[in-house]
Amino acid sequence: MNSNRISSERVVAVVGLFFLLIAAITSLFFNGDPKSIIEKVADTNIVIPVVHFLCVGLTIIHIIRPNSYLMLAILLIESELTILTHYEELGIFFFYAAIIFMLCTDFLAEKSKKPIWILFVIHFITLCLTYTHGIKAMLIDIGYSVFCYSFYLWIYSILKAKFSCLIPKNVRENNTIIGKPAGSVIKLSDYNLNERQRTYLMEHIHNKLSYKEIGEKYFVSLSTVKKIFADIFKIFNVSNIEELRLLLLQYQVEE
Numbered sequence: 001m002n003s004n005r006i007s008s009e010r011v012v013a014v015v016g017l018f019f020l021l022i023a024a025i026t027s028l029f030f031n032g033d034p035k036s037i038i039e040k041v042a043d044t045n046i047v048i049p050v051v052h053f054l055c056v057g058l059t060i061i062h063i064i065r066p067n068s069y070l071m072l073a074i075l076l077i078e079s080e081l082t083i084l085t086h087y088e089e090l091g092i093f094f095f096y097a098a099i100i101f102m103l104c105t106d107f108l109a110e111k112s113k114k115p116i117w118i119l120f121v122i123h124f125i126t127l128c129l130t131y132t133h134g135i136k137a138m139l140i141d142i143g144y145s146v147f148c149y150s151f152y153l154w155i156y157s158i159l160k161a162k163f164s165c166l167i168p169k170n171v172r173e174n175n176t177i178i179g180k181p182a183g184s185v186i187k188l189s190d191y192n193l194n195e196r197q198r199t200y201l202m203e204h205i206h207n208k209l210s211y212k213e214i215g216e217k218y219f220v221s222l223s224t225v226k227k228i229f230a231d232i233f234k235i236f237n238v239s240n241i242e243e244l245r246l247l248l249l250q251y252q253v254e255e
Helices: 008-026 044-064 068-084 088-103 110-133 135-164 195-206 211-218 222-236 241-248
Strands: 185-187 252-254
Touching: 008 044, 008 068, 044 068, 068 088, 068 110, 088 110, 088 135, 110 135, 195 211, 195 222, 195 241, 195 252, 211 222, 222 241
Parallel strands: 185 252
Antiparallel strands: none
16 A cells, blocks of 8 residues: 555544544543453453553554554454443444455455454354343344344345446456456466566555556656556456456455
């Protein structure tokens, strides 16, 4: 990611920072959660503000130098804390926000499916640990989480079907990438791209660099960059950069 750009991820991080600061400051003036299982090992009057301020610090770092792993860590830490301190609905929201974030970024690669299921197991265990607030409340929280999972899965399937209609027919019927289901990993080296082609394509896909920015970064002319991408278009049987982007957007692309 180009660190000089104002991205939607940074905007979300700034908004999140605002609310984290509110949560961190207010937690200094309110009692912790004496019923939380955390109280069995530590004082929630200390743990809650410390964790909130930790996430504030991580969010500031993320705003300065965006990092997907950092964003994911913040969401999961806040999810665990809020669930265990009697703000279960908010914690469940944070958890599914983290899962959606993983699905919308490079975490969707096949190698990341196992960690996602591990997170679900941890999430379920965390919900079970809310028994200290009452069995009834715990069961309601588990039911609410299952509902959220079903709801978000339903929305995802609808959006996937809707957006697939926006992909041009020639891209949908492109046979260059055969035997690879959407969301799976493809390696550019498997498609006879040379090192320069792979590098420039990865810069465009993952770092969102334009032709001009790629040329400036690698000290080559704009016409050279365009020529290299024209050769890439032929390899993937597309007509322009938009069709190439739509084609590769369906996969997790690696060099």
